[in-house]
Amino acid sequence: MIYKKLFVRIVLRLSLIVLLSVSMGWFLWMSAYPILAFVPLVLILYLLYRLIHDLNSTNRLLSQFFLAVKNDETALNLQHNGEGKSFDALRDSMQGVNQIIKDLRMKYQQKEIVSDAIIENAAVGILTFNSQGMVEGINRKGRELLGVHHLVSIKALMKTDPNLVALFQGIKAGESRVLKTQVKQKTLHLLVSCTCIKLDNENWKLLSFTDIKSEMDATELESWQRLISVLTHEIMNSIAPLTSLSETLVQTYSQIDAETVIGEKNLSKTRLGLQVIQEQGEGLMHFVDNYRQLTRIPKPQLKKVSLKHLFEHVKALLALDDDIRIDYHFSIKEDNLSIEADEKLMVQVLVNLIQNAQHAITDRGIIQVLACRGNEGNTLIKIIDNGMGIKAEDIKNIFVPFFTTRENGSGIGLSITRQIMRLHQAKISLESVYGEGCKVELSFPAYS
Template structure:
């Protein structure tokens, strides 16, 4: 091992220097050994300088090694064949090779991140607490119609303060922002997330131009609504038209006046009944479009669900329905309008009761819990008939109902109420396997 050789060499040098030093001091006692003194001094200096060079060479090799570790971005295996220690030479090459692989992996990851950032269709902006821009990808420039951005407040104009709206967003909050351009008005969905990087907080904002999707969704909703409205109106108008034609025939008949009057009164009564039905339909539509603005407060779900359960206690008993409430944790709460949410849950329970009319073992369950992303989820489920997959996309359309006596308002009202709470209502169901309606706050 060269490390042993180094130790022996160092020891030999020290012995030689000690002997030379002793000989030099011994020669000082004699005034006749001038040449000997000079030779001893010269040899001593030579060996001393050589020893320094020998030690400094090892120090330089160690310095190069440590500098390579320090500057990971520029690490290089280099030529290490002249290192003083074989073991250090082997370890050095292993570590530098590993560091080089780590550096290359880091570079590939950075390039992949940059490519993804610049080519995704979602706009991304990141800025610090002062609003100074750190990241602005290509999609964000395209959506906002800009080439560069130094501070988020530069997005403010005299009439629209887009920059302030973005900066004032709360973490995980989404907001629809309207942005006027030279040729169009954009509808941009903006969401902000806080990232903790070391001791600094960076705000990451995503931008999505959803105008086309919104317009398509609005068009689909209108088409579904028009179909339902047309169906309901035609159900009322068609009989009236038929009755009018029949009444004309009565007037043209040869029946007695008394018979004609009786038939006309019957026809008019039927027309009046259909007219009242049409007026009630229009009134229900009016009520559906005029839901009052929510009055928000903290609602303890344990209290809310127990109160609703007590409202149906007798009905559940008479219909032999097993009813369960599960809340995790027990003190779970939401910021909501308790009256609106109560009405939504009552509508869902009433739908479940009707869906259980043919079930032998009837069950309704209300459950509230926190999702993985800390959203409050409240569900009402039953083991009734379930919902056919062909109509499950239509059940939230106003006035759509599969029951003859159904108004088709309850679920549409529920969706509007949840939208007003910045929440959602979803359904999971298969025909014959029950249904579960999920409110997400």
Template sequence: MGFNNFRINYITRTILLTATIFGFSFLWYNTNLTMTLILVGLLIVFQIVAMIFYVDRTNRVLNNFLESIRYSDFTRTFQVESLDSSFDKLKKSFNEVIQDFQAVRAEKEENYFYLQTVIQHIGIALIAFQKDGQVELINNATKKLFQVRTLHNIQGLREFSPEIVQKLLTIKHGENILVRVRQKDDLLQLAIYATEFRIHNRAIMLVSIKNIQQELDEKEMESWQKLIRVLTHEIMNSITPISSLSSTIQELMHNIINSFEALNIGKEETESLKEVEQAIQTIHKRTDGLLHFVNTYRNLTRIPTPNFTIFKVSRLLNNIRELHEKEIHEKGITCRVIVEPESLELSADEHLIEQVLINLLKNAIHALEGRENPQIDIMAFLNQSGRITIQVIDNGKGILPDVLDKIFIPFFTTKPQGSGIGLSLSRQIMRLHGGSINAYSKPGVETRFSLTF
């Protein structure tokens, strides 16, 4: 509407100016009215100046309006004095257009902040980067996973893991890969999925990264528990009758031998019966041993639900050391308990965690046999993620790399008299606490077991 009024106003001014010029020409050629000619001439000059001012003022308003659109500056407004003027109606139209742009911009900003909030809230690490590795977006889960405050280029993750950098820079659209990263205090199984898209002729790779180590451990433990349940059930069903029958036969044979000896029946027959009795005793002894063996492994499926309480970590660790003080002293081991801060408290089942630490300390003592200057450190602190971590560290013979990946598997042991249940039981206890247990070893230098809550 404002533009239509401007056009009408401009046409009207042009017609009036043309009519005035025509009147000036008529007076010039047909009359001698000098004063009238001067007045008409001044009127022409006034109309020309007024038109120039009118058009120039309109151009300035148009220029300001277009600059507001170009630079997205929608804070500017045009003052409207009276809607009777076509020029003011033009300003009103511009103001309405700017208000519409403001509404659209506000809606886009709301959507942007909404998406930003969603991205930052997601628990899966997200990274958007260009082909050269320049990072355009990361969320809080990424910072937490890689322990970084900012990330400008994928190369910045090289210190965390060179393999991660290589995989991210070479991953293709729609590809799923699994990367294993072993750190001193933790083991990560990272599932990486990539999607590629284009923005303003730029190729952007959006990558999601999730640590699935806990899920893998839980599935592995569930599988072992199912297997152990089946095996123990079948073995118990088979061995229990044998143990009962062998015990009964053993009593019968003992009574028969006593009867033979009382009646002074043939010596050879009595000796033969005693050999049979010894054989039955051996069978009974072995069946009892197998029953004890099976019952030991059934403990993996019978861990009680943790009874969570809040207790001082320093008290727990000092109790563990005092419990083994005699053995540690006899073997000349230096044992230190370090808790930082001293007031550190843990919410867990104290008895179950104590069982885990006793097992780890016994393993450490065993690993120090025959070592010079044996030493064990039991430490507790807050790790880089702010999570409570307890470590048992020794300078024993260590664990070989090919063995390190198997130590938490049920039935696996490197000890001649070991059952292979201690570390498996410890892992399951930590899983019930929502935590993890991991091992790091440099043979001959250091072995470190870390409990992370």
């Protein structure tokens, strides 16, 4: 409406200037009194002056307004000065827009104050730094955990722990790592998570970290209790027959003196007892060998591994094409999908998980091995079967060494699998509904 009024004023003045110009020409060339041409000339000059004045006033108003916005001057005061209703309305509109901008800035500042307060008082440490390691901000908990009063560059933490600096520099977006470190004679287990952002053509890392030592101690204690429970069960099952047989043999031969002739029946019982003792001893040795496997996993030799090539390797190794009992479906969402891993260890992981799925299927079934990219840029491999699944009460123990739900199972396959995944800074999770099937998900950090 404002601009329409201004437009009408300009059009009217231009129209009058045109008409006056025509009349001035008529007086000069057609009238007997050419001196009268002076009258329209004066009017034309006046209209031109008013037109230029209005345009300059508009430009001055706009320039004043935009300069105030640019310089964050919210105390802009555009008072009426009698230039007309159009300019008064324009000033009012600019004043209204300026008030809206002022209110928005006030709300933004209030939100910024609240956000800063939340970050500063967060229960986890928060640290932001650029690609050169220069720190943009660190909150109170972060300073407390790292033992610093202020931090300009993460390289200043080299005195505390070089491994901490290496972790901060090397951690990737969406990745979480745990580091055991010591800050001012205090042992910490820092869980560090990373988010990467790009601002003003510069890459920034936002790290959140917290000490999970107490949680790890509680988890470790619970894990030890579960492991000891399983070990006790396995060892007692092996030792109980040994003790019983040894006691029986001792009682039998303690009643026989040097002159007593041992009958064939006693000899037969003795041979049978010794055979059982031998078998139980071999079982214990096998049990110990399985335990040693958990501590002998080699350090991964990381390299780029194509999932397409990895899947082909696993299919050939297990001769899955010859298995008519189960339908296998391998799928990769992206042909060039890769992970950073030790190929031999990854083959071991997939073979173990697929074999577990095979054992869970009693009749004709389906096993799906799917690979895709996750929402956080990570790479996911999912092994899904429609077998019997795992009982709810057994899931919490499924990764405990020597725990098994299968007859004659060693109980170390999933434990080794989880250990291999941890060595790759990767994660493994399991979901199951008893009677419907099981899904195992492997999550690998984004491969750059």
